[in-house]
Amino acid sequence: MASRVFKLISEEAHRQKYGLEMIPSENYVSKDVLKALGSILTNKYSEGFPGRRYYGGNEIIDKIENYACDLAKKLFRVPVALVQPYSGSPANLAITMAVCEPGDVVMGLALSSGGHLTHGANLNFSSIFYKAVNYTVGDDWKINFGELETLAKIHKPKLIWVGTTAYPFKLDYKKFRKIADMVGASLVADISHITGLIIGGVHESPVPDVDIIMTTTHKTLRGPRGAIILVTERGLKRDSEIKSKIERAIIPGIQGGPHNHQTAAIAVSLEEALKPSFKKYAIQVAKNAAVLAKELGTVSETHLILFSLTKYGYGMGYQAQYALEEAGITVNKNTIPGEPASPFYPSGIRLGTPALTSRGMKEEDMVKIADWIKRVLEEIRGLDLPRKQEKRKDFLKEIKIKLHKNKNLKRIRKEVENFAGKFPVPGIND
Ligand SMILES: Cc1ncc(COP(=O)(O)O)c(C=O)c1O
Incomplete structure (x- = not known):
């Protein structure tokens, strides 16, 4: 009998095909990436690095890993690439361990301003084992460089992160470099999203201005889950030992055997990213986001939109996420700068275009999608979050049930399913 898992996978395939995946950190990988990821390479142990493994039988695995690293170096035009981190968070831990001693100061954009957990958030390794200092965005939702400079001069960080997870604007790496140089900090770009x-x-490449770069491979890069660490010429000049420090941080520091099937799938996705068609894809992602943002009455210079729901009511993030999910549109609730409700019951949603664009959707489709989103959001008007904290959990439980029964949302879902089903998804029904 086939495993129950395959039935569940086909249910998830249906959801992925007939819904609109708008979580900006998600994407649809190609059939070739899926093929490499599901290959027999998962059978092999390869602790260590090419030519320096603890186990025998790694001749072919060495070739695959070297190939992936060479592709990454070519694509980003850097002298060093490492592809073993299991994912973005351990990659950021490895970088921090390579650059800092425990207790050193690291600076990153606050979670509440669109930064990532690993850049110095509470409860994360980056603030447990290091002294984390967060800079924030200003009233215009853009990075407050005045504050960043002041904090850097006071706290003298060893490492400054430049990278975001919910930030709809372009980044000026030169401004970050200037501040990093004032205090002698290493500058690390986490470009995972972009x-x-x-x-x-x-977007501009950070290569000329930063020392180290980390990217996850599964977001706009459209590869399998994983991460790549790159060292720039500038980074090597700053510390000629940095490659081996990062390697040591990966293993024996935090990981064991690399996921060879994942490495191979990363190599396939890098081959794809080197083709001219990928450039076209990326340009379309940004065009789609700009149209979607405009239709929703906001702006995006990236692949994502951070959308404030304050005009619909108080603390509307959960309600919007639930209602949109009922309509077949997947987004995530998100805090907005100057959050008027609470980081736990936020006032915004984050949505993006990388996955929709991979399915071949264009600007005219974004206009339709924006219209569905606006119709859905009308359904949550008046469903404001209770001001009393103790009432919030029960309120949201009731709202979820109420929205599940909402006839207008069911009607929109049908329209969304008819529309989405027409756009192919690699690896599903083909
Ligand atoms: C900017 C950034 N860095 C790091 C990560 C962590 O990646 P992972 O989820 O693969 O650990 C993410 C994921 O959301 C991210 O957005």
């Missing part, structure tokens, strides 16, 4: 846009030339 890698595809950098490859497509939509």
